[in-house]
Amino acid sequence: MTPIRKLTLVSVFSLLAATAEAAPTLRGDITVLNSVVTVADMFDDAGALAETAIFSAPAPGTTGTVDLASIRAAASRVGIESFESNGLEAIKVTRGGTTVDEQLLEDLVLADLSGRGLLGPGVETNIQFSRFIDPVLVSTNGVPARLDSLRYTAGNRDFSARFILADNERIIDVSGTIDMTVEMPHLAANLPAGTILLPEHIVMRPVPVGQADAYGYMPMDQILGMSLNRQSREGMLLRASDISPPLAVAKNDLVTIIYRRGPMTLTVKGQAVTSASRGSSLQVLNLMSKRVINATAVAPGTVEVTGAPVSLAGL
Structure with missing residues (x-):
């Protein structure tokens, strides 16, 4: 065997021996999460004993101090005969805690x-x-x-x-x-029937969920712009039955009657016999023919003839 090969083998064996003989090294102050402190918690290079318990951890959220003599005694009990202390005389062990x-x-x-x-x-x-x-x-x-x-x-x-x-x-x-x-809408003031509800008319107040379910929960976007059906007092909790779409045409209002047929549009004057909100049907008196016809309120003061086509004279 050549001198160079011998030197190489000696170096490899020396490295392996040094690795095998490497002693664990005390890590210093540590924090643990479990109820026990393991060898791996306490030492670097813990080896096969890494998961072995060496101490009981302090109570959650507290810190304990362990002196070097106690560490040596505990390490010896689990099979660690020597370790590097890094000049430490004691270490602090803190256990993490949650309140x-x-x-x-x-x-x-x-x-x-x-x-x-x-x-x-x-x-x-x-x-x-x-x-x-x-x-x-x-x-x-x-x-x-x-x-x-x-x-x-x-x-x-x-x-x-x-x-x-x-x-x-x-x-x-x-x-x-x-x-x-749940917050429910209440009236902020005494208001007469027919009032169109605006943001300043409404105040939100908490109501037990059971009561809210019984009254019928309504979001604000379904309330604003609606009309009060009756005179109402301040502080009243609004229910679905208390409001309705505002009237586009009231009884006895003078209206314009519109009739469309193909490209032709005919308008005549009339008078409302009944009331209606926008999109609802009502009866209207044609002031020219003196006939009562069915129509739909399409805008304030304006109605449109609905139903099957009728003759112009029938208007």
């Missing part, structure tokens, strides 16, 4: 109600627990808390719930009330 408080529990209840389809558009929900719930620090490893069960019936206020905290370490049973409201 479980009333807001988080409320959010879990709201998510469940939403999943049941009980929270429609515009619904505001107020949850009140029957007792104060002290904030709890739990592990950040996974979901901090989950809703195990919720007993609640739509239309009622009372509920009860069970929450299971992270790592199944603790159960919280609570009860309380759930109030659901």
Whole structure:
């Protein structure tokens, strides 16, 4: 064997020996998420012992200090006879933590109600627990808390719930009330019948969802421009039956009657026998022929003859 080949083999064997004999190195202050501290948490180059537990972790959200002597004793128990301390005399071990408080529990209840389809558009929900719930620090490893069960019936206020905290370490049973409201239109002033509703006539106020369902929820775009059917008082909750499209033609109004046939358009004067909103039918007296005909209100003061074609004389 040539000297160069011998030198190469010696170098390879030396490198392999150095790698095999490389001692773990203490990492210094660490943060863990689980309930135990592993060899890999404490040391670089942990090797086959990486997942082996070496210490119990402190409580979630807290920090503990471990001195070098305790580390050496614990390492020896799991089979690590020596390690590089990097000049450290002690290290701090912090366990990550997440706070479980009333807001988080409320959010879990709201998510469940939403999943049941009980929270429609515009619904505001107020949850009140029957007792104060002290904030709890739990592990950040996974979901901090989950809703195990919720007993609640739509239309009622009372509920009860069970929450299971992270790592199944603790159960919280609570009860309380759930109030659901939705904003509904109310009149801002006393208004006479026939008033065309404008934004300044309406004020939105919260109403229990059950009451809103009974009255019939109406969005603002379906209210503005409508006409009040009767004299109404300030603060009145508007229902669908309280409003209707404004009249284009009122009874006894003088109107223009339009009749179209092909390219020809005939107009005559008339008088409304009945009232109608735009697009609705009404009866009109032709002041020339003195005949009452059916027509459709197409604009204020204007109607158009509808139905089967009639002779001009029939108008």
